[in-house]
Amino acid sequence: MENTILHVTNLQKEYSGEITYKALNGIDFQLQQQEFVAVMGPSGSGKTTFLNSVSTIDRPTAGDIVINNKNPYVLNDEELAKFRRSELGFVFQDFNLVHTLTVKENILLPLTLDSLPASKMSQRLKHVAQFLGIEELLPKRIYEISGGQKQRVAIARAVIHEPNLLLADEPTGNLDSKAVNDVMSLFTSINKELKTAILMVTHDPYVASFANRIIFIKDGKLYNEIHRGNNRKQFYQEIMDTLAFLGGGHHEL
Ligand SMILES: Nc1ncnc2c1ncn2[C@@H]1O[C@H](COP(=O)(O)OP(=O)(O)OP(=O)(O)O)[C@@H](O)[C@H]1O
Secondary structure: OOOEEEEEEEEEEEEOOOOOEEEEEEEEEEEEOOOEEEEEOOOOOOHHHHHHHHOOOOOOOEEEEEEOOEOHHHOOHHHHHHHHHHHEEEEEOOOOOOOOOEHHHHHHHHHHHOOOOHHHHHHHHHHHHHHHOOHHHOOOEHHHOOHHHHHHHHHHHHHOOOOOEEEEEOOOOOOOHHHHHHHHHHHHHHHHHOOOEEEEEOOOHHHHOOOOEEEEEEOOEEEEEEEOOOOHHHHHHHHHHHHHHHOOOHHHO
16 A cells, blocks of 8 residues: 555564474564554563564564565665654653763764754754654753653653654653643644654553554464554543553553
8 A cells, every 4th residue: 555654474483492482473463654553462462572573673583574665674784774764753661861971962863873964963853853842852861851851851762853653662751640641742743734643652541542553462473453443531441451461461451
């Protein structure tokens, strides 16, 4: 399909060790350019492995991944690094910011690697800082800002190069409830206004209820998917019901 930003076909991942473990067992999945999709499932079901395969961090054992009509796994290291920087944005649970740098320097880091002209950099910085409401934080160092602010900065860094696809692994795992709401409304704006597709792993049903669609993984396979209508509260209830059927520990709920 024309608007498909991510096309996953029969994705498999085996971890070899004393005992070979099949973490992903034939996943087919497509993500459209306008979509915001959450990935849920019990602990150990393969969510992070799935995200890491898509993000090119973890090479699959078999199957195909095509992002924006390109297969990243045929690229050499240098091409792959460039591909990641141009197509993908990453947001992690623990922010992954450089503590000794300022907020501004952290956000500009991906552009510095691409040696973008200084005028273009400050133009992009201004736009993204305004969009995410972090202008007053720019001169501060990372240790001077709160967890919620750190995640905003990490999101700014992830979108400053205008990626087509934003990948997030438990982006709210280290945040209090106010910061969770802030981050989820930013994700919603990024998806709607910047038209960035989002794929986000979360175990939190409230966080997942901000997505338009949720896929559930169990034992390395797609178990189910549900779509959100107009009512987020109703969607939340549907998520809870699906998780109850899916099983898994209480911490999953
Ligand atoms: N590097 C590795 N070597 C061997 N096995 C691994 C490795 N990484 C993950 N696994 C196994 O693969 C399975 C899937 O792991 P994964 O981290 O993708 O699950 P998850 O659904 O993200 O779990 P959680 O919700 O607990 O983070 C687990 O059983 C895990 O132990």
